[in-house]
Amino acid sequence: MTNRTAVDTEGAWFEPEGIEELRRRLPIPYVDIVPVRTDLDGSVVEVGLLLRADGGGQIVRAIVSGRVLIHETVREAISRHIEKDLGPMALPRIPVSPVPFTVAEYFPTPGISPFHDQRQHAISMAYIVPIDGETAPQEDALEMAWFGLDELLAEPSPLEEMTGGRDLIVRRALAYVGAT
Template sequence: MNRTAVDTEGSWFEPEDLARLRRKLPIPYVDVVPVRTDVDGSILQVGLLLRASGEGRIVRAIVSGRVLVHESLREAVIRHVEKDLGPMAMPRVPVSPVPFTVAEYFPTPGQSLFTDERQHAISLAYIVPVDGECAPQEDALDLAWFDVQELLGSEVLGEMAGGHDVIVRRALSHAGMI
């Protein structure tokens, strides 16, 4: 079915329904590492959000969120990039996106490299070049762009929670940057 807009009818749950489902089912997610590239497609910079975590800490994060019912993975990636980076981010998502890795988040720390205290989530991770103007949106406090070497040689990845640092390292490795 070819749609131009996401059919979100019935895709949102009441908070108590979502909490119940999160206790019983793995939830599908997308993780997005936003990047700036040169004309050849090599990654120059990685964009990281600054957010307040559920534990009240300030952490760096990648773009991440649930896949809605009746929503393709491509649509979910675009929606979350626009939700977190703004409507003028202009993400370049392939027509048929293939994730560079899959992350399985567990609510129990130590069960995997990825932790989400709310739920068991299966996340498909994508590297997405953005060409437009980006600004932090919604609950993001800031958006900073880091040169790849600066990012790898700093403590910034240590400011990430839940395994997002692993996603960023895997993205850079997948792209041949490390």
């Protein structure tokens, strides 16, 4: 058994130049998280979407997402990114052994898959995580809004404000929970 408290994850990433070089050469592991609110029966009733500026200066809707760090479990990465984007009072219900509902492979070249990230080839495990607490946008998030299923499936939909195929992640999440 490994003593995880002795493992240093602080500074476990690279300087900007180093990560750019790695992004050109290696697929990077990520987690994509679709935050949801559920009713008493556990059925999804709302989906939370962030509003943030993308790398090109556009304001877009987004899901919680980010890299998995060295010596970090997927569960820890999910928890860290939820707190980083939604705040410390979000109170996520992360399963003890999280299993993704889908895997998205983002390519820097458009058209290889429905998922695109101009910076890198990223392989992202996607999770649906119920949120029980209060959320407040953190760091680079401008807003956190909860949308009912009818709003997400209507025309026009807030999902149209998403880029890189992330709307497909949300649509797959809704299909996975039988909400479409």
